Amino acid sequence: MIAFVLRRLASAAFTMLVASFLVFVMVEASPGNVARKTLGQFATDEQVQILAERLQLSDPLPARYGRWLGVIMGLRSDPLQNPALGLNFTDPRGDRYFGNFGFSTMMKTPVADVIWTRLSHSATLAALAFLTFVPLAILLGTVAGLHAHRPLDRGLTTLSTVFASIPEFASAVILMSIFVVWLGWLPGTSPLQVGGRWSIASQYVLPVAVLTLYVTAYVSRFVRASMIEVMATPYIRTATLKGLSRPAIVLRHAFRNAMLTPFTVILLQINWLISGVVVTEVVFAYPGIGRFLLEAALFGDIAVIEAATLIAVFVAVTTQLLGDLGYMLLNPRIRLS
């Protein structure tokens, strides 16, 4: 079991490493591009040329990746902070610390100054959505699964197909048309500013609802399928023929087994939630990391793109790891082998 945990840890670390390389390649593959984006669109070609030379951007990709990773890990000093470059990039934390994502050209501050607040906002949003959709999806899926092929199940299944077909931006537009434009019950944006007409809580309702709709529909289908499968197994028949009551069969025998498959699916949804968060934040002008990433992408802010992507992958890989370990604890077949 310890060997299993260690193996999973090692593989998560490896995935993270390769993913970071991929991020680096996607963003910084062309050297001229990097210097140009650092200096902004008004710099002359000559200035770009000089910066590229000073930053040794013509070195082979792996060498540049090594230096880049060194800066992030706090092992090397950030070359951009070198006063000789004349970029005026200074960081109160110094030029060498763990989590040094460099300078945001868009915000004109070190990335570390702005990204963590944004991340915490996004984490709150994702956590609220998670806490809403998990019980909802399990409840709806279980109910549908236990009434398989009967009218209640058919209704729920049709509903979930419909909701699983509505992308977040579309459901946002639809919900806003109803609750903001028509009924006027809720705010149309969620900038998390206090003192306006709308409380912070009311600002969370629509973003959470938008994030929850699709995921609930998607996950409840897995729960339903798993419940149907488990209810058809011989050991449920054993329990029935033991004379157990139906609630006892469902709660004691079926539920735990039926949750095994959806458990991994639910944890995988974190990955999905991060994607959904990007869209939702853009729609509602929510000050999270997803909107930050999009703004950076449209602006060409290399440091922020890299930082936000790395953090997103890190969260995804970590939840995947936690999911695997949790599955192991849930399933005695794996735990005790």
Place this chain on the structure above:
Amino acid sequence: MPPEARAVLSVEELEIRYAAGKGDVVAIAGTSFSLKRGECFGLVGESGCGKSTIAMAIMRCLGKRGRISGGRILFDGQDLAGISAQELRAIRGRRIAIVYQDASTALNPTMTIGAQMREVRHGENGEVTSRERAVQMLRAVGLPDPEGAMRRFPHQLSGGQQQRVVIAMAFLAEPDLLILDEPTTALDVTVEAQIVDLLMHMRAVRGTTMLFISHNLGLVRRMCDRVGVMYAGQIVEQGLTEAILGAPRHPYTRGLLACIPRLDRGRAAYRLKSIAGRVPRLVDLPQTCTFIDRCAHAQASICGRPIAVERTPDGSDIRCNRWPQVPAEEAAYQSTSGGASFALNAPAPKGAAVLSLDQVSKTYAIGRLLGRPIASIRANEAVSFDLHAGETLGIVGESGCGKSTLARIIMGLEVPSGGRITLLGSDVTGQVTSRRTRDQIRNVQMVFQNPDTTLNPSHSVGFILDRAVKKLGSARTARERQAEVRRLLDLVRLPHDVLQMSAARLSGGQKQRIAVARAFAGRPSLVVADEPTSALDTSVKTAILELLLAAQKDSDTALIFISHDLSVVRYVADRVAVMYGGRIVEMGEAVQVFSPPFHPYCEALLSSVPGLDNPSPARPPLAGEVGAQALNGQGCAFAPRCPRVIEGHCRQTVPPLRRPAAGHEILCHHSVEDLRGGTFVPARNAS
């Protein structure tokens, strides 16, 4: 009426239908039987004849599509068809318990054995089972370390132990009726013998009334007082076990019995007969005899009308209008058709060996850490034999003995870890199939066990055979290939119109016929048949066996016939090898292997088989099971289970090869004289 005389269960004219598409399918078409207190009644028949449906109907567990459409099921005088859900719950598990075929799926994988045991309620008021009672029962069914087992999960127990737990769970409630639905079918022969022993012991101690459902006539003969033979949803013949299985009258019962190979003699002495055709699917209650299309005695005028149940002189009930004439007619056929078909395959001329194995071994690594195996399992160890043209070698052993690995090595699907394989005079050791020459590939072909995966369900029969002829045969042009495909179909006696059919739509027997045809497409020198009949019903099995042997004779092919079924091997094989723990422990002519001196394992196997000619075992069943334990290669692999083990010797040193007669080899520390005892002799301190 005194309670002792009243039937515990009485099924009266039971009729069960399943909703299927537009109409109904009749699963049980008017069946009656009853069980007196303390009796064991057997229901036998082939798959799809309705045995399990009856069990599920008694438990009122027919699913959404099934319903009882007529008749009654009286349990202790109460009609089960009409009781409320609450009354039903009080009966299920408490007064009627059931043991299933596959214990590994019948237990909840995420609950401990203890938790599952303690759910059973017993007694008048439905008391919850106490911990002590559960432990006591686990001890009673012979589970090692019952205290510890309570805390374990099902996957931590072996298959035999899981079945013991299910049996313990059934007996906990002290039920009035215990239904056993193929309780040993998923188990190995020696473990089956243990479970049968346990069931008979529990019955003797507790006097439980049992309904025993099985396709295995030998088992039924060992377990049951009375037996009913089912065919197409009806009991065609029922009565005392001795009467039904000893002197059957119904043509179907007689047919079934004629399909079962014997342990005491080989193919030279008799021939098996298969029953042509298949079980009909009833869309309504039958107005004729259901066996009419497959029966050799059928006469349209007599059998083509409703059949009444009649009583025979020995007290059996029979559903046949011509039963008085059947035995005499059959005797007449036999005297006219005997003779020629009993001719033996000529003894194989001993030319150069087709295949020769020399000290072949195969080791698998389990788990790897930094590229090095943590441990290894020996699948095969020092396996040697020669095989000549036209000869049949039977390989027997229980699951995990290495027989299938050996087949895969011979086929080039696996590479041996050591030893030498010579095929048609050239060394093919270490050559997987793709490295072999076209001629070597053509000359070695295989028939697989599972009819459902042996043919690609996406292909048509025509494509499958044409491809085999193209890759293996000598035909060049499309026309020649077509002729060859037709020859193959004739060889396995299938009509030519199956060529257009998708392989997925064939029956199990038909699939296996195509598999045989495919293997013989290039007139191979060697065919390896790995359990080719073990997934088939009794009546189909025989046909495939005969077909395989005919095809073998046709091409003078050497045949390796792998099976767990001793009696089938006895029937087909010239020579037999018995495997245990990856080694051949005994090998010789069939007659030699099936008569003393025996290897202790072989002896145990033979007494475990519930053959019709072997109704009661000579001695207690072999303890333990073949585990997945890594074998250390030293000592005798069978020593941990051997009743004749010499402590301090057998486990430490490799046993010598004894040669009681020319061509007969036994791998054992005991001397030939010791082994010749035939029955169990206490171990002596042999040197």
Place this chain on the structure above:
Amino acid sequence: MSAEATSPLVPAGPLAAARRFGLHRLRESRTLCIGLGIIVFWALVALLAPLIAPSDPNTQYMSAVGHALPSKTHWFGADQLRRDIFARIVWGARPVLVIAPLALISSYIIGVAAGMTAGYFGGWVDDVLSRAIDVLLSFPKIVLYVVLIASLGPSAFNIMLAVIFISSPGIARLVRGITLDLRTRDFVAAARTRGESALFIMLVEILPNARGPLIVDFCMRMGYTIIAIGVLGFLGLGLPPPNPDWGGMVREATPMLVVYPHMALFPAAAIVTLVMGFNLVADGLQEVADAS
């Protein structure tokens, strides 16, 4: 003996092919019928766009000033640049229904090749491929889309490249799983003992048996790809303006939502119905497969 062979013959020819893909089961599933109906509807709209909305979707109607709401001349109203929304939705069906299937078919070619290779050969080939798949799947999809399109630049071709890059790993993992299962079947062993090449075994023995789950997966992925293309448009990383692009239309209309919700709702509805069509087909096919 021949009595065993009495089951009905499968008809040969095109009918048999239709049967193989379950088309004769259309009647058995209403879900499947409705889904196919929706897809066919949108395919016809895209194909017949010049007939349905003959005018250029980028024409600005000065007459529509103050008449943004749906009217007799502009069925779905006009947008903020006074262009006819109906025409833009009709023409907007074209890029989606070209990019999504083309990109997805390419993804399938790559994913099936990689997945079958990994699953069939195993060993180090599998190790390397599976690792690569794991890494690519660990990225949240929209994040990956944003980063890729931001560095490649938004264009129809780059969107296709991104879809291929992001969809293939998931397909490869699915195919690998199916292959691992199918390669243990006896018919594969039979093919090997017959001396068939690895390529023959993968393409002729294994692949046809994977078609059921793959077709269902294809439909679900079509739905998701259409969503992804819509999201890219919505985020401003879709087809460059003024091309009619459903996601982009929603983006442009969002600021006007309080006044003219219909400007966003019509293109949103277009995406939702098309996605739903594919999801219903996936559901229906699954239903039919479960029933048999």
